[in-house]
Amino acid sequence: MADLSLSNVRKAFGALNVLHGIDLKIEDGEFVVFVGPSGCGKSTLLRAIAGLEDISGGDIRIGGEIVNHVPPAERQIAMVFQSYALYPHMDVYTNMAFGLKFAKIPKDEIDRRVRKAASILKLDAVLDRKPGALSGGQRQRVAIGRAIVRQPKAFLFDEPLSNLDAALRVNTRIEIAKLHRELGATMIYVTHDQVEAMTLADKIVVLNAGRIEQVGTPLDLYHAPANLFVAGFIGSPAMNLMEARVSAVADGNMKLSVGEQHISLPYSGAPVAPGATVTVGIRPEHWIPGDGPSVKIEGTVDLVEHLGETSIVYLRLADGQMITVRYPGDIFCTAGDRFVADAPAAAVHLFDAAGQAMLGRRSGPAYGILGQEFRAR
Amino acid sequence: MKRLAKTVALTLLKIVVVFYTIFPFYWAIVSSFKSGAALFSVDFFPAIDLTNYRDLLTNGNFLRNILNSAIVAVSVVTLSLIFAITSAYALGKMKFRGRGIVLAGILGASMFPQIVVLSGLFGTIRWLGLYNSLGSLVLSYMIFSLPFTVWVMTSFIRQIPAELEDAARMDGCSTWAMIWQIYFPLLAPALASTGLLAFIASWNEFLFALTFTLSDTVRTVPVGLALISGSSRFELPFGTIMAASVIVTVPLILLVLIFQRRIVSGLTAGAVK
Incomplete structure (x- = not known):
């Protein structure tokens, strides 16, 4: 040894x-x-x-x-x-x-x-x-x-x-x-x-x-x-990665625009200039609505897959980007429906233009919060 | 009805093919039992008369010739296979500059007809002091057996997965041990078939044997056989020649029968996964 x-x-x-x-x-x-x-x-x-x-x-x-x-x-x-x-x-x-x-x-x-x-x-x-x-x-x-x-x-x-x-x-x-x-x-x-x-x-x-x-x-x-x-390699289905533009950073919050939609995240990392391009990452299985601050993205259902223990919804955003959402159990929607995907802000990953993580996240807290979310349901 | 016709036609065809391939040999055996004027009568089932065989084995240098042939063929096969397996390892498994050229050169060397290299080879053999010795035959036969054996071995050794060699190296196998303990047993079927072909070629070779040997005691069987003469210059002793041919062919047939199973099993086995 x-x-x-x-x-x-x-x-x-x-x-x-x-x-x-x-x-x-x-x-x-x-x-x-x-x-x-x-x-x-x-x-x-x-x-x-x-x-x-x-x-x-x-x-x-x-x-x-x-x-x-x-x-x-x-x-x-x-x-x-x-x-x-x-x-x-x-x-x-x-x-x-x-x-x-x-x-x-x-x-x-x-x-x-x-x-x-x-x-x-x-x-x-x-x-x-x-x-x-x-x-x-x-x-x-x-x-x-x-x-x-x-x-x-x-x-x-x-x-x-x-x-x-x-x-x-x-x-x-x-x-x-x-x-x-x-x-x-x-x-x-x-x-x-x-x-x-x-x-x-x-x-x-x-x-x-x-x-x-x-x-x-x-x-x-x-x-x-x-x-x-x-982020893209580990996890299956792969993490959703959306291109976004920083519109403002103030009071520990970052405002971003994904296409025409606006989202806001708690942010306390290094200063970011407004107008910078970043990538927002959310795992398909983390689109679980919760009580805390959350991120909502709206799109049109492209396809639904029912696997029994989970359902996978493929969403198309207004600007053409695709998002995968994985729900535990069954979900009732069909292609063409409007759909709002909702994830806790704690589950959001953020990457700068060079592809490096910006939030300095640790495995513990995020996992804890999401675990509670699952238990609460 | 149609099936019957088909079966009959097929059987007939088989008989024709067997007759075509076996009859010359059968006729040689039949002739070997006859002597004198009886040779010229058509007799498919003559009495078995072993006089010709007795004459051959008791008189002259025939046994000596067989021994010479055996020595030469066995030496050629052994040396060819040792050189072939080691050079095949180098050509098939090691990467070095000029590998393709070496392979092409080896192939090219085997393309010359024997007669082209005869005079040059004769000079070489005189210079080496090998004239009229069995060594001259071993040397010259290897010129033709090596390219063939090296090529066949190289293509076989390439099919053996590289991971096997990696595993052997992890086990502490030296290159020499790898060749003899891993590759040699795996190549045994290929060695049997190429060795057999090299053996047959050396055993039957005539031109070099005639040119490079002089005395009866260093002649090999094909030359000895051709030089068998009758009691007068007008008599060609077909009976004796046929008896000699039969004796010479039997070892080859035995070898093929012994190795046949090996060759066939070699073609089907050997997968690693």
Whole structure:
């Protein structure tokens, strides 16, 4: 077990920069998820930590020791690959024992570790089978077993669930979470699936175009996105982002115009010049009318989706912008109806022209207020 | 009725194809039991007379020739496969400048007809001091077996997912161990089929064998076979030649039968996911 730290890690393929100076600290025993759209560099970063890619600059420390030029096998980390990458010509036992053989571990110790891992992962019955004779879930477990037997300082997972079908994915996700609790090991997990990220992570690292956009707990990212990218990336359906113009800031209040409509928010941040363009963000599920100060936006219903536990209303504003509203339970309106969406001011996010959050929001208060709103209903 | 006609037609066609492919070999076997004037009579089921075989195996250098052929073919196959798998790893899995040129060069080298390189190769072999030795044949056969084996191995090794190599590296596998413990077993079916083809080519080769060897004791079977002569210069001992052909062909047929299953299973298995 060990902590990991990356300082100014850069990676370039020829003239193409893939990672632009990544700084990150991962505590001992933490479950960290790298998430981001495809091509954001999350897999490259993981492979760099594993030692499968040389880095072009910066330092990677594992347990305080710089490992920039240490070969992968000597970094005492284990990796689970997307395609499992089991050796097709070896049985399950040999697959798991293969790396230990190179580490010059005595035979009886290898046997003990493989059998222990097999019993944790319920693979005892298939130890003498080849990977070809296993189901997808079993192969996935063999890949994890191959990592466990090495007793690594950290586990790396590269989109380990993307080859499984939906039902198995949920099960395996839960198993990985349990495994993390039992082993207490540092784990780094790469995925593009935000549900996996939200459910598994102690800490999520959102990457975009080779840069870290935000690091935080899942609820931090949900309630207090630091910028437009994170706001749009975390949450499904995605946060509504409306272009607005600041008309006045006075007495702790900011008046804004969204198209022809005027809204007003409590504001105590840095001074903003009237006329500045900002982005107002409100999550679809936060359009819940409350008692406190609220923000109202009027539009025409474009489409309603009834999902049973929620209803999703697509609104078109007068200036053409679209808004998604998610109500718990059923809602009775049809396309063409006029509709006023109403959200508490505490649930509103505000981003400046550069896309940075302006309200300095924390996850606690907003969550508390909205939680009460739900209870009050 | 229509189905019956179809079945009959198909069966007839099968018989024709089998007859066409098997008959020459059958005729060789039949002729190998005959000698003298009997060779010229048409007799589909002659008495089995092994005189020709006995003569071959007791007299002359025929056994020595078979041994030579075996030594040459086995050496060519072994060396070709060792070089092919290592160079295929480099050409298929490593990135370096000029990789495409090397591959094209290897392919280009195999396009020259044997006769074109014969005189140059003869000079090289004299210079290396390999003339009239089995080494000359091993060297010259590899000129033609290597491009083929390298190309086939390269295309096979490229199909093996890169993550497998990453996993092996995480497990602490050196490049050498990776080639022999990961790629070698996975490529076994491809190795069996390319090895077999290289074996057949070396076993049957005639032109180089005739040119680079002189004495009876270093000749290989195809040359030895061609030089079998009768009791007088006017007699061509077809019976003996046919017996020799049969003996020479049997090892190839056995090899194909042994490896056939391997080759077929290699085509269907090997998926990773």
